[in-house]
Amino acid sequence: MISKKIEEAVKRIKPLDEKLLEQTQKRLDNLTKPLGSLGRLEELAKQVVAITGKEKPELKKKVIFTLAGDHGVVEEGVSCYPKEVTPQMVYNFLRGGAGINVLARHVGAKVVVADIGVAEKIDVTNPEFKDKKINFGTKNFTKGPAMTEDKAVKSIEAGIELVEEELKNGIDIIGTGDMGIANTTPSSAITSVICGVDVEKVTGRGTGIDDKMLKNKIASIKKAIALNKPDKKDGIDILSKIGGFEIGGLTGIILAGASHKIPVVIDGFISGAAALLAYTFQPTVVEYLIASHCSVEQGHKIILKHLGLKPVLDLNLRLGEGTGAALGINIVVAGCKILAEMATFENAGVSKKME
Amino acid sequence: MISKKIEEAVKRIKPLDEKLLEQTQKRLDNLTKPLGSLGRLEELAKQVVAITGKEKPELKKKVIFTLAGDHGVVEEGVSCYPKEVTPQMVYNFLRGGAGINVLARHVGAKVVVADIGVAEKIDVTNPEFKDKKINFGTKNFTKGPAMTEDKAVKSIEAGIELVEEELKNGIDIIGTGDMGIANTTPSSAITSVICGVDVEKVTGRGTGIDDKMLKNKIASIKKAIALNKPDKKDGIDILSKIGGFEIGGLTGIILAGASHKIPVVIDGFISGAAALLAYTFQPTVVEYLIASHCSVEQGHKIILKHLGLKPVLDLNLRLGEGTGAALGINIVVAGCKILAEMATFENAGVSKKME
Numbered sequence: 001m002i003s004k005k006i007e008e009a010v011k012r013i014k015p016l017d018e019k020l021l022e023q024t025q026k027r028l029d030n031l032t033k034p035l036g037s038l039g040r041l042e043e044l045a046k047q048v049v050a051i052t053g054k055e056k057p058e059l060k061k062k063v064i065f066t067l068a069g070d071h072g073v074v075e076e077g078v079s080c081y082p083k084e085v086t087p088q089m090v091y092n093f094l095r096g097g098a099g100i101n102v103l104a105r106h107v108g109a110k111v112v113v114a115d116i117g118v119a120e121k122i123d124v125t126n127p128e129f130k131d132k133k134i135n136f137g138t139k140n141f142t143k144g145p146a147m148t149e150d151k152a153v154k155s156i157e158a159g160i161e162l163v164e165e166e167l168k169n170g171i172d173i174i175g176t177g178d179m180g181i182a183n184t185t186p187s188s189a190i191t192s193v194i195c196g197v198d199v200e201k202v203t204g205r206g207t208g209i210d211d212k213m214l215k216n217k218i219a220s221i222k223k224a225i226a227l228n229k230p231d232k233k234d235g236i237d238i239l240s241k242i243g244g245f246e247i248g249g250l251t252g253i254i255l256a257g258a259s260h261k262i263p264v265v266i267d268g269f270i271s272g273a274a275a276l277l278a279y280t281f282q283p284t285v286v287e288y289l290i291a292s293h294c295s296v297e298q299g300h301k302i303i304l305k306h307l308g309l310k311p312v313l314d315l316n317l318r319l320g321e322g323t324g325a326a327l328g329i330n331i332v333v334a335g336c337k338i339l340a341e342m343a344t345f346e347n348a349g350v351s352k353k354m355e
Numbered sequence: 356m357i358s359k360k361i362e363e364a365v366k367r368i369k370p371l372d373e374k375l376l377e378q379t380q381k382r383l384d385n386l387t388k389p390l391g392s393l394g395r396l397e398e399l400a401k402q403v404v405a406i407t408g409k410e411k412p413e414l415k416k417k418v419i420f421t422l423a424g425d426h427g428v429v430e431e432g433v434s435c436y437p438k439e440v441t442p443q444m445v446y447n448f449l450r451g452g453a454g455i456n457v458l459a460r461h462v463g464a465k466v467v468v469a470d471i472g473v474a475e476k477i478d479v480t481n482p483e484f485k486d487k488k489i490n491f492g493t494k495n496f497t498k499g500p501a502m503t504e505d506k507a508v509k510s511i512e513a514g515i516e517l518v519e520e521e522l523k524n525g526i527d528i529i530g531t532g533d534m535g536i537a538n539t540t541p542s543s544a545i546t547s548v549i550c551g552v553d554v555e556k557v558t559g560r561g562t563g564i565d566d567k568m569l570k571n572k573i574a575s576i577k578k579a580i581a582l583n584k585p586d587k588k589d590g591i592d593i594l595s596k597i598g599g600f601e602i603g604g605l606t607g608i609i610l611a612g613a614s615h616k617i618p619v620v621i622d623g624f625i626s627g628a629a630a631l632l633a634y635t636f637q638p639t640v641v642e643y644l645i646a647s648h649c650s651v652e653q654g655h656k657i658i659l660k661h662l663g664l665k666p667v668l669d670l671n672l673r674l675g676e677g678t679g680a681a682l683g684i685n686i687v688v689a690g691c692k693i694l695a696e697m698a699t700f701e702n703a704g705v706s707k708k709m710e
Contacts, residue, residue, distance in 0.1 A: 039671025097698025316394025343452025
């Protein structure tokens with residue numbers, strides 16, 4: 001039951017122009033360096049050219065969307081932090097003290113913080129805060145669907161709106177981020193269903209749970225899937241039954257980014273689950289995605305493999321919030337600067353390779 | 356035959372204080388994130404604290420030393436670029452058009468360019484250029500030693516001097532970089548000898564040579580080792596017989612950095628060979644090193660394993676110049692900012708992990 005707004009975004013996502021990739025490689029090959037010697041930086045530059053249609057894209061306006069939501073399944077004891085941490089961290093984001101704030105400042109990115117389903121009212125007037133609350137947390141999906149289909153649709157639409165609203169200020173590259181105590185639980189459930197992989201293989205320790213809690217987490221996910229029977233080909237069905245509001249919102253961010261020809265740098269496991277959902281609507285969306293890093297959370301590798309994405313960084317991160325995306329954005333920017341700023345063999349008077 | 360200047364630098368290199376590592380981990384564990392969830396960033400921050408002895412190190416002055424030298428072995432046909440490219444690239448560095456210039460600007464680092472053994476006179480008055488020329492290139496080491504022992508010592512001393520001269524402007528973190536047509540050839544020779552690994556396993560395609568040239572390159576290295584018989588435990592002997600001036604200079608940079616308690620971010624294969632030489636003088640030096648990335652050049656993995664270093668990035672780079680070091684520095688800075696700028700659980704009013 002996809003809405004008109006979602007459908008329009010999905011329809012605008014077109015395959016990248018192969019010719020632009022080839023032309024850009026030719027440009028890169030004329031710069032003063034051995035052919036292909038800047039490896040991944042060259043690949044990233046090519047991808048951004050093909051996404052944006054710009055010959056030498058400048059990625060000045062970097063925006064990380066960090067979406068917060070709560071999860072009814074927290075009452076099953078799947079996290080080692082209390083759910084109060086979700087709103088507490090939203091306040092921390094807005095005061096600039098969280099990991100994502102530090103890393104976003106480091107790379108010159110703006111952080112747009114949105115409440116899309118926190119279980120408490122967020123009481124602020126900060127201009128960087130966006131109130132997109134759809135509900136006070138999801139329901140416990142071991143007892144029924146996490147949310148109604150209508151609210152699943154609304155969460156994706158909220159993500160699309162966040163991008164559209166920010167477009168007025170300009171966006172050259174997007175990073176995705178999440179905050180939500182217990183949100184590796186729905187992310188594992190989504191990954192298991194869409195990738196068709198056993199729950200055990202896609203369920204990790206999240207914020208650091210012990211063996212007993214991990215066993216309980218796996219059992220809760222299995223119960224939820226057995227009870228709700230999500231259809232692996234239907235993104236809205238999956239999101240409503242075993243998802244979360246911030247995951248739906250990030251799905252919207254991803255679809256909107258691709259539909260507006262903006263490269264989207266996805267963060268870790270939660271953002272990965274959102275990318276899987278976006279993929280159910282339009283597989284072409286992956287051409288617009290850059291996987292910033294490979295998370296410690298074990299299901300993330302399976303997501304990246306399913307989407308055919310190769311992570312830029314592998315720094316043993318598992319914080320979320322968009323922290324990996326921030327660092328990934330900085331590498332993408334480096335690639336684009338190589339393309340725009342390096343001298344050619346001709347300009348620099350440097351001899352080319354001998355034949 | 357190590358000189359007094361080198362000996363003094365070597366003697367000042369002391370093991371890191373384990374207590375500082377522990378104290379810093381405690382500080383990191385009190386920041387608003389799950390324990391250990393920033394993985395490698397946390398490890399890097401701890402290492403920099405232990406190296407510098409500063410509680411919250413600020414890495415403002417970032418200096419990349421890019422040393423250029425030529426290699427007599429180029430006449431054996433081991434590179435697909437003519438040796439004129441070495442001085443041409445030095446001019447390119449000084450005009451700001453090379454890969455290292457772009458990436459150093461991106462991360463806010465200064466590039467100090469030095470001629471330590473280019474086969475042509477470099478005719479400039481640029482203040483960022485350092486004339487440390489020891490000779491007009493090395494001799495062809497398939498026919499005898501690459502340089503005299505005296506010049507090997509002088510090349511290491513030149514590296515130490517470069518750091519000492521720049522210390523007047525302040526250095527918080529060092530990156531190493533190289534330029535020298537054919538310099539993967541001596542680097543492979545050094546790696547084979549010090550790591551005790553077959554020449555075939557440590558010899559790659561450098562700037563992109565074909566199968567025939569690769570065979571010839573391997574044969575040249577084998578011939579040089581058989582003829583010169585370097586002593587694997589004697590860094591000066593190895594450097595003089597099968598090394599290069601920029602490699603010796605980088606050995607000096609590494610030793611000087613460690614001796615002044617400055618973290619040294621090493622670039623790729625050539626810098627790795629210099630690190631191996633530094634290690635022959637003082638194995639403790641590795642505690643001061645951060646391996647920025649894993650190069651495509653196959654011998655680099657073997658160097659990193661020998662030194663027990665884990666690369667921060669893996670971006671399929673093989674350009675040298677310090678390009679990988681520039682990107683690596685930026686990740687190290689990110690780690691230090693996490694330590695210095697993130698809020699604690701107490702300050703932010705965020706609940707801690709439940710017991």
